[in-house]
Amino acid sequence: MKHFLLILALFVLSATNLVLAQTSKAIEDFKPSEVNQPGKAFPQVNSEGRVRAQISAPEAKLVQLDIGGVKYDMVKDEDGVWTGESAPQDEGFHYYQLNIDGASVPDPGTKFFYGAGRWGSGIEIPAHDRDFYAMKEVPHGLVSELNYFSPLTQSFRRCFVYTPPGYETSTDQRYPVLYLQHGSFEDETGWPGQGKANLILDNLIAEKKAVPMIIVMDNGYAYEPHENSDGNSRPVSVFEEVMISEIIPMIDARFRTILDRKHRAIAGLSMGANQTMRIIMNNLGVFSNYGGFSGTSNYPSSSEIDPATFLDGKFDDGKKVNEQIDVFWLGLGTKEPEPFPGSVGAFRKMLEKQGIEYVYYESPETAHEWQTWRRSLHEYAQRLFKKN
Amino acid sequence: MKHFLLILALFVLSATNLVLAQTSKAIEDFKPSEVNQPGKAFPQVNSEGRVRAQISAPEAKLVQLDIGGVKYDMVKDEDGVWTGESAPQDEGFHYYQLNIDGASVPDPGTKFFYGAGRWGSGIEIPAHDRDFYAMKEVPHGLVSELNYFSPLTQSFRRCFVYTPPGYETSTDQRYPVLYLQHGSFEDETGWPGQGKANLILDNLIAEKKAVPMIIVMDNGYAYEPHENSDGNSRPVSVFEEVMISEIIPMIDARFRTILDRKHRAIAGLSMGANQTMRIIMNNLGVFSNYGGFSGTSNYPSSSEIDPATFLDGKFDDGKKVNEQIDVFWLGLGTKEPEPFPGSVGAFRKMLEKQGIEYVYYESPETAHEWQTWRRSLHEYAQRLFKKN
Structure with missing residues (x-):
């Protein structure tokens, strides 16, 4: 028995070494x-x-x-x-x-x-599917940097605005708008940079798989000014107020948008998914389409959700939610770590219990990273603004 | 004598140390x-x-x-x-x-x-004069990233396009265009980034010191594709051809530009000043305004210029040059190292000999760096598109 264990141990050790050696030898x-x-x-x-x-x-x-x-x-x-x-x-x-x-x-x-x-x-x-965000010989939209002063935060803020190919010359046409948010410890450069939002839409529009749309990418960090200098209190986020009363009116005044809720979508990744779910449920008169990429507003909890109390009961009347939201979309990478699968899973159970229609997408073999979110945008954008 | 030298040496050494000590003590x-x-x-x-x-x-x-x-x-x-x-x-x-x-x-x-x-x-x-490129509560133009395929170079290229405040909503208005180039070992991000071209124009336009204009900032490196793979031959620049036959037609098709030479200007810094001077002198049917910031096409020579041969005699008929160019503008920092003062000086002598009208600006106490070029753009932009 002792010999057997020793031999087993040696075998395990040598197998381990073999694996290590193979791992360290790169092609x-x-x-x-x-x-x-x-x-x-x-x-x-x-x-x-x-x-x-x-x-x-x-x-x-x-x-x-x-x-x-x-x-x-x-x-x-x-x-x-x-x-x-x-x-x-x-x-x-x-x-x-x-x-x-x-x-x-x-x-x-x-x-x-x-x-x-x-x-x-x-x-x-x-990635094996990198073609969908590749730079190709197709018409390219513009990504415009827009600097603005925000009275609510008493600061200069910035967003990037994607306008689809043809926007500058088709001056009679108005377009639907997707408000698209980054995750925590990221900023408004994430989606037009590593997110490749513009190339994803350029390619989808060239293939006629997505409706030409404007995409607004702003910064999800927005705080009341008097909190900034007070080290003892937690800064109070006013991002929802900035979105509703500053960003959207500015975009509607400056770009040829379609001015109704049916033609507005809001989506975000991780922290942005959490934020934008709260924003749409508080402002169903403003948006009718939601996308949550690797996040939901019950984050980080995996506990069962009580729709009577969650987000002040906004999901309590499932039929009404179905009537008001055209696209309710959730995405997740198959390799994401907890608490993401747990909290998104608990949220989906609540939706199902309430009879709320939604689309669920899984990005194969990706974690809580940009490939999951590029794929999510690619899937989500194809569903937007197609219902009458 | 020996003692005197020793004392002198000690005195010089201790004075040197004193200077060093003072230098290293920061406020x-x-x-x-x-x-x-x-x-x-x-x-x-x-x-x-x-x-x-x-x-x-x-x-x-x-x-x-x-x-x-x-x-x-x-x-x-x-x-x-x-x-x-x-x-x-x-x-x-x-x-x-x-x-x-x-x-x-x-x-x-x-x-x-x-x-x-x-x-x-x-x-x-x-800087003491940083107000002119500060972010202020004035209307802000957009800086748009434009990706395009360039047949001449067989590559995807990119430019940034500044459109002035009001561009998106004043859809009946057309605008003059400044094509503005970076220097060597820089790229199309230089002017909208560290150059602060957009803020300089936003502020000038708000003060009614400059005409609202479009600014196109492209990449000055453009090579014939077959040269790229041949290590033995020097790549052949086709930037002038890209500017004339690709960039300008694209901008004129996509933006509401005024389609004549009187409403086009071209300027650049250092290498870009050299490039754009060649481009305007070869294409006087396209542009009527030139700006050379810390550079001229005789770089790096400080020798006397023979107008009969320099740039194929383009400056030989001074009267004709005066008739064709509305603004011929040169700028230099007072602390620039050679060969810049020498070569710009030799160029100015040639202009004066030929009776060619030009504006000369010196940026106080700055070298071959961005503060010189921010100030140059600030001065230059105020003179553009004001002649009828």
């Missing part, structure tokens, strides 16, 4: 990431989705590639250049950074993206 | 730079224009602040946080980076800007 088909800075050879990605980073740091003692919550030691060559690679990453876009002798810094090889509360490096693992 | 009124990432306390700038950077790098041996061509050693505290400051910098915007044990990386405290051939850190030294 040598690395290519520069598509979001590298012009002319930069590194970082690179191989067909397994491994990321290989490289940086010159001749005097450094320890350089690490920090991606997906794991720090991978890099190795220095005789010229002082450090190289190292990660385990395979999921398809799509990821934030990451380098650690040089304890300093966390962006990799100077990549373009920079705002997420995780900072402007930092990004990497693109080519 | 303690540092404030976070206005182009820091949200919530980041460093880098900071004081009233002398010194930059103080800070980064945690507990295991590092040497960390330096690398700005204005000088590397300043930073000092580590007991928590492993490095802090250090530069000598006073000129007013305005500067690119910079950190060096951590030999690795050149962006400072994670700042937003990132494209210049010097990379996306990297930037710092803003508050």
Whole structure:
């Protein structure tokens, strides 16, 4: 018995080593990431989705590639250049950074993206379905930066406005509008940047799969001004008020929108899904379409929802919700960690109990990341503004 | 004599030390730079224009602040946080980076800007005249990102288009256009980013000092596709052809422009000044206004220009040039290094010899940097499109 256990242990150990050895041996088909800075050879990605980073740091003692919550030691060559690679990453876009002798810094090889509360490096693992957000020879809409002063927050704010191809010349046409929000520790650059919202719509419109629409991407952080200087109290969010009484009137005055609830949609990812669900349920006279990408307003709870009390009973009359909302859409990645599957699952159970019609989409093999949200927008946008 | 020299040497040394000590003692009124990432306390700038950077790098041996061509050693505290400051910098915007044990990386405290051939850190030294590019409660135009396929280069290219306040709603109005180019190792993000072209025009238009105009900011690097893969031959620039046969027709088709030469201007900074001077002189049927900010087409030569041969004799008939060009404008910073003052000076001598009318502006106390070019645009834009 003792011998058997010893042999078993050795077998397990050697099998483990074998797996480790195989894991660390990367297939040598690395290519520069598509979001590298012009002319930069590194970082690179191989067909397994491994990321290989490289940086010159001749005097450094320890350089690490920090991606997906794991720090991978890099190795220095005789010229002082450090190289190292990660385990395979999921398809799509990821934030990451380098650690040089304890300093966390962006990799100077990549373009920079705002997420995780900072402007930092990004990497693109080519996805099998990347065609839907590829830059193609189709008519391209504009993404316009709009700066405005917000009286409610007493601050200058900014949104990006996608106008579809033909908007500038078809001056008699008016368009429906999707208000599309980012997640926590992200900002208004997320959807037009790593989210590729403009390219997703350009391609869908070229294929006649989506109605030409305007998309407004604003910043979900908006606070009352007098709270900003008071360190003892939690800042009071006025994002809903900014959306309803500042952003929408400004967009309706400045762009050729269709001025009714049937032609307005609101959607968001994660924190944005939570925020926008509250906004539509409080303002059913303003919007008739909702999209929740990897989030719902019961977050982070996975407990059973009581529709009589949840969001002040806004889902209590299921028939009325069905009458008022044209598209109620939820999406989630199959690899998302808790509490997302639990809280979205509890929310879906409530919808089903109430007889509320909704669409549910699962993004295969993606986590709480941008590939889930690109796919969600791609699916969601095709359903919008098609009911009369 | 020996003693005298020794005493003199000691005196000089101690005086030098005194100067060094004074130089290194900064006035303690540092404030976070206005182009820091949200919530980041460093880098900071004081009233002398010194930059103080800070980064945690507990295991590092040497960390330096690398700005204005000088590397300043930073000092580590007991928590492993490095802090250090530069000598006073000129007013305005500067690119910079950190060096951590030999690795050149962006400072994670700042937003990132494209210049010097990379996306990297930037710092803003508050200028005495910063009001003219400040974000104010005035009507704001849009800055629109326009992606397009360029047959000449067989590539996707991008420009940013500023449309003035009122453009979206005054649909009967047509506007003049300024084509505005960046410098070498910069790109189409320079003018709408660190150049603040949109804010400069928003403010000028609000004060009725400039005519409402469209500004098109494209990328000055454009090469024939077959040259890209051939390492032995120098890539052939086709930027002029792209400007004339791709960009301008696209802008005229998509935006409400005034379709004649009197209502088109072209300007650029440094490399862009050189490029755009060639473009206007080769295409006087297309443009009637020129702006050269810190550059001319005789760059880098300071030699006397022979108008009979320079640019194929385009300046040989001064009277004709005066008839054809409404505004011929040149600008330079008083602290610019050679060859800029020499080559611009030689060019001005040629203009004067030929009797060609031009405006010359000097930006006080600025070098070959963005504060010179912000001021140049501010001065230049006020003169445009005012002749009948």
